[in-house]
Amino acid sequence: MNHLIEFWPILKRLILYIKPYKKKLIVAFIFLLGGSISEVLGPILISYFINNILSKHALHLKIIFIIIILYIILQILSVFFNYFQSILFNKIAVRIINTLRQDVMNAALQQPISEFDSQPIGQMISKVTNDTEVVKELYDTVGPTLFRSVILIFIILCAMFTLEWRMAIIALLILPLVLTIMFIYQYYSTPLLRKVRYHLADINNKFNETINGMNVIQQFRQQKRFKKNIKKSSDLHYLARMKILRLDGFLLRPLLSLLSALILSNFIFLFSCFPIEAFEVGILYAFITYLGRLNEPLIAITIQQAILQQSIVAGERIFSLIDSPKQKYGKNKNIFTSGKINIKNISFHYKNSPKNILENININMPSKSFIALVGHTGSGKSTLASLLMGYYPVTQGKIYLDNKSIDSISHSVLRKNILMVQQDPIILSDTVLSNITLGRKISEEKVWEILDTVCLSSLVKSMPKGIYSLLGEEGSNLSVGQKQLLAIARILVSRPKILILDEATANIDSGTEQLIQKTLLSIRKNSTLVVIAHRLSTIVEADLIVVLKKGKIVEFGKHKKLLDSKSYYWKMYKFQLSKKL
Incomplete structure (x- = not known):
């Protein structure tokens, strides 16, 4: 029956x-x-x-x-x-x-x-x-x-x-x-x-x-x-x-x-x-x-x-x-006037795991500030970034972007104003132009200007068809650093109010890292930067460094203040210095 x-x-x-x-x-x-x-x-x-x-x-x-x-x-x-x-x-x-x-x-x-x-x-x-x-x-x-x-x-x-x-x-x-x-x-x-x-x-x-x-x-x-x-x-x-x-x-x-x-x-x-x-x-x-x-x-x-x-x-x-549940977004279509972020009492666990990945997180990030999230693997840094992107529903606590609750913001407004560059960016098997514009209307002159900003113009000019050159599957003909720069070039098309970098400099050489740092300085004039850092040397200039351990905030402050306290962050920093030596 x-x-x-x-x-x-x-x-x-x-x-x-x-x-x-x-x-x-x-x-x-x-x-x-x-x-x-x-x-x-x-x-x-x-x-x-x-x-x-x-x-x-x-x-x-x-x-x-x-x-x-x-x-x-x-x-x-x-x-x-x-x-x-x-x-x-x-x-x-x-x-x-x-x-x-x-x-x-x-x-x-x-x-x-x-x-x-x-x-x-x-x-x-x-x-x-x-x-x-x-x-x-x-x-x-x-x-x-x-x-x-x-x-x-x-x-x-x-x-x-x-x-x-x-x-x-x-x-x-x-x-x-x-x-x-x-x-x-x-x-x-x-x-x-x-x-x-x-x-x-x-x-x-x-x-x-x-x-x-x-x-x-x-x-x-x-x-x-x-x-x-x-x-x-x-x-x-x-x-x-x-x-x-x-x-x-x-x-x-x-x-x-x-x-x-x-x-x-x-x-x-x-x-x-x-x-x-x-x-x-x-x-x-x-x-x-x-x-x-x-x-x-x-x-x-x-x-x-x-x-x-x-x-x-x-x-x-x-x-x-x-018929399965769709990603839910709000209906608020008001444009962002700032990149202010306010995280209040956030606790979170994944659907298949009852254990909290994040526990009672509270962070206030002013607009156009440079915030760094640091901690060992499994501390909850990337999970917090995913919550800021709206990838997972906030079930405990609140996240406010530009003084708006994240669950009230419409899909178009959210995606226009907050973007992420990941550690392993996705490169489409398409032209350089298509990989940068991703369907958005932008002139070729603007694309070349963006390529100059991310120091990729000389590479693209050396390609057989310039910006119309096809990239291999998953960007197989690009280095890891070039992929990261291309991912940042996508960001520059729309200049979001909030930009998240999820360990974007973890797998690249120091020369490419300096190029990315230079590009980020120009972005910072208009955007709030949230950087998940693997190399602590890249976030010494941050306005606020938040140190996470097993889903909890154990320290926060500026680089010098955290070093002076000689606690968890100080140990991480000294460990990285000893590895370089």
Whole structure:
């Protein structure tokens, strides 16, 4: 019963995507109907030829010629109608899938960052690609085939009742048996199909993980272990698929073929029991032909039941993503007049961990100030930066940006006024220009001005096509420092009121670090700088240094004051100095 409850709402929702294409769909169904009628009329002509001409030896050449011409015309019409209905259904299906993929991708783009912490990327990719491709079959295969099959069954039964009602009643007995088989198939196949989709997504996820981590895998000779993991997932997928195939092999074609054979035996028995005059040979031929024709749509319906179930399971996975909670933002669209930050009594823990990462954090950051967050790994620095960016909802305490509660600020205003440069910036496999503008409208002159500011203009000029030169995947043809400078160039397009640098200078040489420091001085004139520092030498000029330990503030003040106190910060600073020596 639960399977039926889940089945219909998802099917109804998938059918709603057809609404914009109603007119084209009606035309496609008319072509489909024309093709079906053309197919069914053929045996009636042959039956007429056997009963009225062949059996009576009345060889009227004119009538025979007309029958042949009509039969050829019917076959040509059948081909014509079936070709155009196939083209139309496929066009509609592709457009619907484009819309569905856009909805899925839009939902993925609006997912809270916390979802990416817990959900494997491969599972999400599988929903956008594999699952939507499975749903496509609902529109271009299942729908047309079911409609065509139902129409064929109806027309064939009408033709049978017109020719001989007793034999038609016997043929009719196959329908309730087929419906019973379909319900049994649906009941047992749904959980198996869910497993198939899950294991396929798991395979995609492991391939994604393996390819992205290929350097580490080869470096530590982990090829066998990863191969074993993928093989395990593939075996589970294979076993689930085999269960489906066994179910198909038993409940679909063999069982239906057996039912058709039993009906045909009844026809022969009925034909034998009655006087020869009661049934004409042409009628028996027509019934045998129609039974074969009737068998095919019934088998087609049952096979489509399998594809339909796969589409429903795929649709269930797709809608689970579309319906999942979106990243929430406020409605306040007032522009920022300052870069003031006020953090009050913030405590925070991640969804899958009850332990607080941050504990009762209170910081006041004036506009255009330079604030540094320092501490050992796991102290909560990056988590605090993510909260300032609005990546996670604030559940305990308050964060105010420009005297506005962060949960009241609209998405457009928040993203325009607070930006982050991360330790490992994302570089798109696109042109230098596209990597800087990211879709924002800006002149080429302004781009070159920004490249001069971040000291990248000479590098870009040396490239074959200048700012139109393609960067490799993840910026493979750039150094770590050049990636950081390019990430800062993006920031300079809009000049945010608040800029966060999450250990942006941790992996770069001292020369590039000086270039970044120089660039930051120009940004600081208009923006509040929040720097998560690994190298303490880079934040000696900070207006306020906040020292975190295990999610708590243990010290705060200026560089000199913290050194004079000879506490936690002093130990960190001395340790780094000793490493340099």
